[in-house]
Amino acid sequence: MADTTNSCVRLPAGGMDLDATLGCGQSFSWERQGGRYAGVAGNRAVWAHQEGDSLVLAGPGDKPLEAADIDYWKRYFALDVDYAGLQRRFAGDPALAECVACAAGIRVLRQPFWDTLVAFILSQNNHLGRIGALAERLRRHYGSPLGGGLYSYPGPRVLAGLQEAALRALGAGYRAPYLIDAGQRVAGDQVDEKVLAALGDAEARRLLCTIKGVGPKVADCVLLFGLHRTAVAPMDVWMKRAVAARFDGTLPACAKGYEGIAQQYIFHWARQNPQNVRPAKAP
DNA sequence: GACCAGGCGTCTT
DNA sequence: AAGACGCATGGT
Numbered sequence: 001m002a003d004t005t006n007s008c009v010r011l012p013a014g015g016m017d018l019d020a021t022l023g024c025g026q027s028f029s030w031e032r033q034g035g036r037y038a039g040v041a042g043n044r045a046v047w048a049h050q051e052g053d054s055l056v057l058a059g060p061g062d063k064p065l066e067a068a069d070i071d072y073w074k075r076y077f078a079l080d081v082d083y084a085g086l087q088r089r090f091a092g093d094p095a096l097a098e099c100v101a102c103a104a105g106i107r108v109l110r111q112p113f114w115d116t117l118v119a120f121i122l123s124q125n126n127h128l129g130r131i132g133a134l135a136e137r138l139r140r141h142y143g144s145p146l147g148g149g150l151y152s153y154p155g156p157r158v159l160a161g162l163q164e165a166a167l168r169a170l171g172a173g174y175r176a177p178y179l180i181d182a183g184q185r186v187a188g189d190q191v192d193e194k195v196l197a198a199l200g201d202a203e204a205r206r207l208l209c210t211i212k213g214v215g216p217k218v219a220d221c222v223l224l225f226g227l228h229r230t231a232v233a234p235m236d237v238w239m240k241r242a243v244a245a246r247f248d249g250t251l252p253a254c255a256k257g258y259e260g261i262a263q264q265y266i267f268h269w270a271r272q273n274p275q276n277v278r279p280a281k282a283p
Numbered sequence: 284g285a286c287c288a289g290g291c292g293t294c295t296t
Numbered sequence: 297a298a299g300a301c302g303c304a305t306g307g308t
Contacts, residue, residue, distance in 0.1 A: 215304055
């Protein structure tokens with residue numbers, strides 16, 4: 001049972017490395033505030049830090065978290081997933097096992113669909129630090145206050161009603177009209193989370209790609225991080241380099257069904273071992 | 284399919 | 297000081 005003393009919740013982290021998990025580029029909804037992270041997901045905000053193998057959560061303004069919130073964040077941080085078992089399975093491939101060892105504490109977060117769609121539209125052809133700062137400006141200017149100085153992502157209708165110039169002023173650049181189109185398509189139910197959830201990976205990917213600014217990379221990120229499809233692998237440059245260097249263009253069979261999780265380990269390994277990976281071949 | 288524009292901060296040369 | 301680059305994509 002969770003310890004709720006001091007208005008904090010202390011959860012068994014199950015080997016998770018919070019820094020690696022929040023810093024590996026899968027979420028742009030967290031910012032470091034002193035010794036802990038402040039994060040948002042949908043209309044929830046939370047402060048989180050790690051103490052040993054415990055994940056310590058507190059509500060905004062250090063208000064106690066309700067039971068439903070605790071359940072939500074357990075699922076968000078994938079504390080219910082048997083990562084030790086997955087990693088035993090991944091150990092069947094020597095190269096992948098080496099990658100896992102490089103970042104064993106990474107957990108693929110279960111983020112909200114809309115947050116993920118917005119954040120990864122911002123992410124395209126952009127740098128991690130800049131994406132986080134831009135996402136934070138977007139939330140602060142157009143999101144709803146969640147307490148503790150944190151703001152939600154602006155909802156679909158809010159984005160749909162914004163002027164392109166307003167988003168360009170935030171630094172979104174040519175991604176500004178993409179955000180507005182995403183808002184319009186989701187607010188108008190042309191792209192609906194429930195419909196996406198009922199579709200297979202390929203069909204859901206196709207529907208996501210009807211949004212302006214959403215191509216195969218962003219779509220796969222949304223499928224993995226925002227719709228929790230573990231069998232998709234959003235490949236980026238570092239990943240392609242790592243695959244070229246270690247896996248001859250394919251993910252190992254032991255990753256079947258969990259390609260996205262395996263990719264996080266490979267990606268992390270590639271970034272930590274740039275001297276060991278070749279540049280990706282031109283497509 | 285190949286090409287190129289499009290924010291802009293940061294890094295490289 | 298100038299150029300390249302970036303968790304890509306749309307348009308031609």
